[in-house]
Amino acid sequence: MVREYIARDPRTGLPLNVARSKKVDKKIVSQTGPWVSISDVDVLPLARGEIDQVQTRYMDRTHTHDRSAGVRALGRFSGASIHDAHSALMVAFEQDEAEIRVAALDVLPEVAVRKSNELFDWLSVLLDDEDAQVRMAASRCLTLTAPVFPSAVETILGNELRSSQKSRMDAAWAGLKALCDTWPEVVVHHIDTLLLEDEAVLRRKAAGLLKRVVARGGPSVWDLISWSLNDIDVEVRRISARTLPSLAKRESRIATSFAERAMLDSDSKVRLSGIKALQTMDTDHGRARELVVKGTASSDVQVRRACVDLLPRLFGEDVLRTMASDLLKTETDPQIAASLKEMTFDVSIDGTEDQKNAQLAPAPAVPAIDREVAESQGKQIGLEPNRPVLTDAAPEKSAEKTPTPPASDPVGAYRAVSQDEMMGYDDEFEDEEPETDDEYF
Numbered sequence: 001m002v003r004e005y006i007a008r009d010p011r012t013g014l015p016l017n018v019a020r021s022k023k024v025d026k027k028i029v030s031q032t033g034p035w036v037s038i039s040d041v042d043v044l045p046l047a048r049g050e051i052d053q054v055q056t057r058y059m060d061r062t063h064t065h066d067r068s069a070g071v072r073a074l075g076r077f078s079g080a081s082i083h084d085a086h087s088a089l090m091v092a093f094e095q096d097e098a099e100i101r102v103a104a105l106d107v108l109p110e111v112a113v114r115k116s117n118e119l120f121d122w123l124s125v126l127l128d129d130e131d132a133q134v135r136m137a138a139s140r141c142l143t144l145t146a147p148v149f150p151s152a153v154e155t156i157l158g159n160e161l162r163s164s165q166k167s168r169m170d171a172a173w174a175g176l177k178a179l180c181d182t183w184p185e186v187v188v189h190h191i192d193t194l195l196l197e198d199e200a201v202l203r204r205k206a207a208g209l210l211k212r213v214v215a216r217g218g219p220s221v222w223d224l225i226s227w228s229l230n231d232i233d234v235e236v237r238r239i240s241a242r243t244l245p246s247l248a249k250r251e252s253r254i255a256t257s258f259a260e261r262a263m264l265d266s267d268s269k270v271r272l273s274g275i276k277a278l279q280t281m282d283t284d285h286g287r288a289r290e291l292v293v294k295g296t297a298s299s300d301v302q303v304r305r306a307c308v309d310l311l312p313r314l315f316g317e318d319v320l321r322t323m324a325s326d327l328l329k330t331e332t333d334p335q336i337a338a339s340l341k342e343m344t345f346d347v348s349i350d351g352t353e354d355q356k357n358a359q360l361a362p363a364p365a366v367p368a369i370d371r372e373v374a375e376s377q378g379k380q381i382g383l384e385p386n387r388p389v390l391t392d393a394a395p396e397k398s399a400e401k402t403p404t405p406p407a408s409d410p411v412g413a414y415r416a417v418s419q420d421e422m423m424g425y426d427d428e429f430e431d432e433e434p435e436t437d438d439e440y441f
Contacts, residue, residue, distance in 0.1 A: 028109040028148060034058040035069040036076075043077075046070030047088040067092075068103040075110030082114045093122045098131040105137040109144045112152075120145075120152045127160065127168070139171035146175030150186040158190065162202065173205060180212040187213050188220045195224065200233045207231075207239040214246050222247075222254050229258060234267050241265075241273035248281040255280075256287050263291060268300055275306040289314050296323075301333050308336055312343065 037056040038046065045051045047070035054065045071092045077085040089111055092104040105126060112119050123145075127138040142160060146153050153175075160172035180187050187209060194206035207228045214221050225247065228240030241262045248255035255277050262274030275295065278288050292314060295307030308327070311320055324343035331337045374380075 028113050028144065030075055030110055031072065031106060033069075033072065034063040035065060035073045037063070038065055038069065038073050040076070043070055043073045044084055044088055047074055047085075048091065068097075068099045071100060071103040072107050075107045078114055082111070086111060086115045086117070086119075090118065090122075093126070098129075098134050101126060101129070101131070101134050102137040105134070105141045108141050109148070112145065112149065116149065116152065120149070120156065123153070124156050127156070136167070139168050143171045143175040143178070146172075147178040147182045150179060150183045154186070158193070161190070161194065162197070177209065177212070180209060184213040184216040185218070185220075188217045188224065191224055192220075195227055195231075200236065203228075203231060203233060203236050204239060207236050210240055211243045211246055214243050215250065222251070225258060229261055229265075229270075234270075237265060237267060238269050238273070241270045244273055244277035245280045248277045252281040252288075256291070260287070260291055263295060263298075263303065268302060271298075271300055271303050272306065275303060275310075279306070279310060293323075296327055301336070304331075304333070305336050305339075308339055 034056070037058040038054055039056075042051065042054045046054055046065065046067060049067055052066070054070070056063055056065065071089065074085040074089055089104055089107065092100050095101060095104075105123070108119055108123065123138055123141055126134055127142070129135050129138065139160070142153060142156060146157055157172055157175060160168050161176065163169045163172065176187060176190060191206045191209055191213075194202050197203060197206075210221060210225055210228065214225075217224075225240050225243055228236055231237055231240070244255055244258055244262065247258070259274040259277040262270050262277070265271055265274075278292060281288060292307045292310045295303050296311070298304050298307070311323065315323065321344050324340040328337060328340045328344065331340060
């Protein structure tokens, strides 16, 4: 067999961490209680009603377990024993005692992981049970099973999302939110149908889930955002517009198109969400630059302020000063005007002497070899004084000019005088200054 290739760090030899899409594996958590102390031999007879009670020790206390406790303990079985547990659970759904039906609904998610035949049909029936406790248990069961069994509860979940009873609706929406992490494509299908409802509350709740599935929902989510931005209800448009910054990080072109539509909305909060999307995306995009420049002339103060803050990211200093000067002529908001004045300020022209000097770039350093060559030629570099150039021949020349007589020569200090010197002749004549009569005046 060929060994699996594993990318490793060449320095440490450890496996490299590779970024992967996050996959959520939703699992059913088993419930615990005193019934976990019932032995396996007594669980099935107790759940079927073949025996009435069983006593066990749990947490240093003696507990007496009835049939409902035996039903709750059915979740422990697996393998071949799951068939007997499934049959006992199906019988428990038909019992007249509400407590037994509640226990059966509580253990349904655990048994359904191993064998789910006909269990969700009973869940659909018990959601409309005559007993309130049973209906509440069925709603809890739907919340737990929706992220794990999306196909089995699709119809049930769709009905409960539109329920007139608030408790049942809230439980269904909680299951749909949990479904966003495991099966976002199923959530997209539910949102698609909910956005067509006449009730604004349902459309608002559906729009609130768009941000949860925008990263993994694919192109289908883009259509849902587009429809939501055109909704007649302003709150639906606000909620959907808040997903644009998240979309801009992944699909800048689509987000730019939606941001342009949001900036033309009649609601100020929708327009601000469009500006936030432009702040998130790459500002080098041509259409995004045009939208920002157009937004600087908007009648909405908040939109103008947000667009003006984006100008330094889009343009250079020269173009920015020109644009800021033009905008100052018509700007009435003091805060925006102050920001524009800062953009028009040029340190090299309007700054103080210290500010101007701070902008001057220092002269590049002279290489050491160039400095040595210049100094050897008697040239000064910078403001430092010339350093004396020492050579090996200099001491010899000075020694030749002024020889030191030996100490043993008694007449070493005597110098002979030539005949020319005695007669007053000298080879080097100095120009004598002409006599003037200045000293007499």
